Amino acid sequence: MTNALLTRLGMNVPIIQAPMAGVATPALAAAVSNAGGLGSLGLADLPPEKARAAIDDLRDRTNRSFNLNFFVNEPAALDRYDAGPMAARLAPYYAEYGLGAVPAPKAPYPPFGAAGVELLLATRPAVASFHFGLPEASAVTALRDAGILIMGSATTIAEAKALEAGGADAIVAQGWEAGGHRGVFLGNADAPSAGTLALTRQIVMAVKLPVIAAGGIADGAGIAAVLALGAAAAQIGTAFLLCPEAATKPVHRAAIVNAKDNDTTVTRVFSGRPARVIANRFVHEMSDAAVLAAPFPAQHSLTSPLRQPSQDRGSTDFLPLYAGQAAGMARAVPAAELMNALALEWRAATKR
Numbered sequence: 001m002t003n004a005l006l007t008r009l010g011m012n013v014p015i016i017q018a019p020m021a022g023v024a025t026p027a028l029a030a031a032v033s034n035a036g037g038l039g040s041l042g043l044a045d046l047p048p049e050k051a052r053a054a055i056d057d058l059r060d061r062t063n064r065s066f067n068l069n070f071f072v073n074e075p076a077a078l079d080r081y082d083a084g085p086m087a088a089r090l091a092p093y094y095a096e097y098g099l100g101a102v103p104a105p106k107a108p109y110p111p112f113g114a115a116g117v118e119l120l121l122a123t124r125p126a127v128a129s130f131h132f133g134l135p136e137a138s139a140v141t142a143l144r145d146a147g148i149l150i151m152g153s154a155t156t157i158a159e160a161k162a163l164e165a166g167g168a169d170a171i172v173a174q175g176w177e178a179g180g181h182r183g184v185f186l187g188n189a190d191a192p193s194a195g196t197l198a199l200t201r202q203i204v205m206a207v208k209l210p211v212i213a214a215g216g217i218a219d220g221a222g223i224a225a226v227l228a229l230g231a232a233a234a235q236i237g238t239a240f241l242l243c244p245e246a247a248t249k250p251v252h253r254a255a256i257v258n259a260k261d262n263d264t265t266v267t268r269v270f271s272g273r274p275a276r277v278i279a280n281r282f283v284h285e286m287s288d289a290a291v292l293a294a295p296f297p298a299q300h301s302l303t304s305p306l307r308q309p310s311q312d313r314g315s316t317d318f319l320p321l322y323a324g325q326a327a328g329m330a331r332a333v334p335a336a337e338l339m340n341a342l343a344l345e346w347r348a349a350t351k352r
């Protein structure tokens, strides 16, 4: 089975390994691309020189297509933010780890901009994908003129139509089940949106572009299901987190191994934007403080000092344990082996 998207990208299996900032390594992306899928790097939180090194490393490992991913969020509006109430909520946790005063919030990385366009034009990946909307029109045109296929994430039909109008070549339909940050960019970011089944089918019917389904897909039956809905491919994140090639922290791995179907929740207490994580102490205790969070991604600068001491104690208390609703299906096998299993299962499910 093939389709125009897979043909253009030289893919043999309809599997895109989700870009995952901080977790998806060149080794993981290369293993997926080399197995006939599309490997991705999430570069949102890396300065251009580190992003360039990761891209060069990936290119050394594969001659096949890959995807580079960035965040196009609004810059954090800190001039209008009152940092006092969140600092007061975090102070006891800082005291617990002897960390001193809660710092003033600041954005740990800028949104995608001119430096990102320059990097993409210099490295020319087959695909560039964007979370939280699309870059400005001139950047989209420059990237498309360079032969780079553009993908954007949609959590609603309205967002899918906006991406189509903005010049995207393919839409990632990110269902409510999905692990990590929700790509929402229109309307109320905190409102729950449709699940992968309902969202994929409705976006397939609403746009002319190829649609890639994401969220809660972790085996070949899930891939066959979304292809039956009209998706051109499945984008899979959480199911790759236990692969040895992923940079998933040991405590995060352990939480995924033990995750049950209803252990995840959507919260913005870690970064300032809603993301699906395995619920832990910080999520439970801060659930009423989400409204106090610094604007994305500045909230990270307040919560990240708690992460290393938490890990050092072997505790998941303060880590953002990003994971989707199918976390319990993740397999701790090398990425090539996982790709092989997913392809076999997908073919078997399609025959059934």
Ligand SMILES: Cc1cc2nc3c(=O)[nH]c(=O)nc-3n(C[C@H](O)[C@H](O)[C@H](O)COP(=O)(O)O)c2cc1C
Pocket: 018, 019, 020, 021, 023, 042, 043, 044, 069, 070, 130, 131, 153, 174, 177, 178, 179, 180, 181, 214, 215, 216, 217, 235, 236, 237, 238, 239, 322, 323, 324, 325, 326
């Ligand atoms: C650990 C983790 C990190 C993620 N980071 C990114 C990212 O940097 N960029 C992005 O577009 N999506 C990111 N996502 C979301 C994925 O693109 C995708 O929507 C999601 O993984 C699909 O759901 P699943 O995890 O249930 O497979 C991330 C997901 C996870 C689990």
